[in-house]
Amino acid sequence: MLYTVLINVMPLKDLLDPQGKAVLGGLKNLQINNVKDIRIGKHISLQIEAGDEAEAKNVADIAASKLLANPVMEYYEINVIANS
Amino acid sequence: MLYTVLINVMPLKDLLDPQGKAVLGGLKNLQINNVKDIRIGKHISLQIEAGDEAEAKNVADIAASKLLANPVMEYYEINVIANS
Numbered sequence: 775m776l777y778t779v780l781i782n783v784m785p786l787k788d789l790l791d792p793q794g795k796a797v798l799g800g801l802k803n804l805q806i807n808n809v810k811d812i813r814i815g816k817h818i819s820l821q822i823e824a825g826d827e828a829e830a831k832n833v834a835d836i837a838a839s840k841l842l843a844n845p846v847m848e849y850y851e852i853n854v855i856a857n858s
Numbered sequence: 859m860l861y862t863v864l865i866n867v868m869p870l871k872d873l874l875d876p877q878g879k880a881v882l883g884g885l886k887n888l889q890i891n892n893v894k895d896i897r898i899g900k901h902i903s904l905q906i907e908a909g910d911e912a913e914a915k916n917v918a919d920i921a922a923s924k925l926l927a928n929p930v931m932e933y934y935e936i937n938v939i940a941n942s
Contacts, residue, residue, distance in 0.1 A: 776894065782901045797902075800925050808917055810860065810905040817866045817901035818881075821894040833892055841884050 777822050777830035778855040783843045784815035818842060827854050861906050861914035862939040867927045868899035902926060911938050 785791045794812040801809050820837070824830035831854050843850045869875045878896040885893050904921070908914035915938050927934045 784901065784903070794902075797925065801921055804921075804924055806917065806921055806924075808907040809921065810907055812905075813903045815901045815903075817868065817899045818878075819868070819897045819899075821896075823892040823894055833890065837885055837888075837890055837893065840888055840890075841881065 775824065775826075776857050777824055777827065778857055779820045779822050779830055779834040780853045780855065781818040781820065781834060781838050781842060781850055782815060783818065783838070783848050783850045785813060785847060786849055789847060815848070816842070827856060830854050859908065859910075860941050861908055861911065862941055863904045863906050863914055863918040864937045864939065865902040865904065865918060865922050865926060865934055866899060867902065867922070867932050867934045869897060869931060870933055873931060899932070900926070911940060914938050 791813045793814045798812050822830045834852050838850045875897045877898045882896050906914045918936050922934045
């Protein structure tokens with residue numbers, strides 16, 4: 775069965791996010807002043823062929839830890855969605 | 859009140875996603891073969907000061923359409939989370 779797995783890779787909470795700070799400056803230039811903080815990461819959507827949801831999540835976890843996220847600077851969260 | 863707003867900016871479904879294709883090749887090199895497709899976009903978390911949820915969503919929508927997403931190549935979806 776084909777599962778859609780969504781992974782969010784975000785900069786660790788304690789680290790400065792220079793990309794977010796730059797976008798915050800850009801919003802101020804557009805006169806949008808009620809945004810107080812921005813953090814920017816990656817949103818990754820995978821189609822995984824697996825026997826069940828746990829197996830799909832396991833494959834996504836291996837992919838995220840080995841390739842998609844850099845654990846020194848980033849953390850990730852995984853959501854599995856069963857395709858209808 | 860401070861709202862957490864999550865925006866996902868993804869490449870349009872009809873467009874090729876070269877970054878996703880590259881990562882798919884990387885996974886194959888790691889012997890992870892049951893991933894069939896990958897699309898990679900941005901996950902943006904904003905802290906927005908607003909009177910209510912609709913106002914927070916409206917600010918996020920303006921920010922996304924003016925700065926965060928390129929409508930020629932990307933679409934976005936917005937989720938508002940009320941902070942406790």
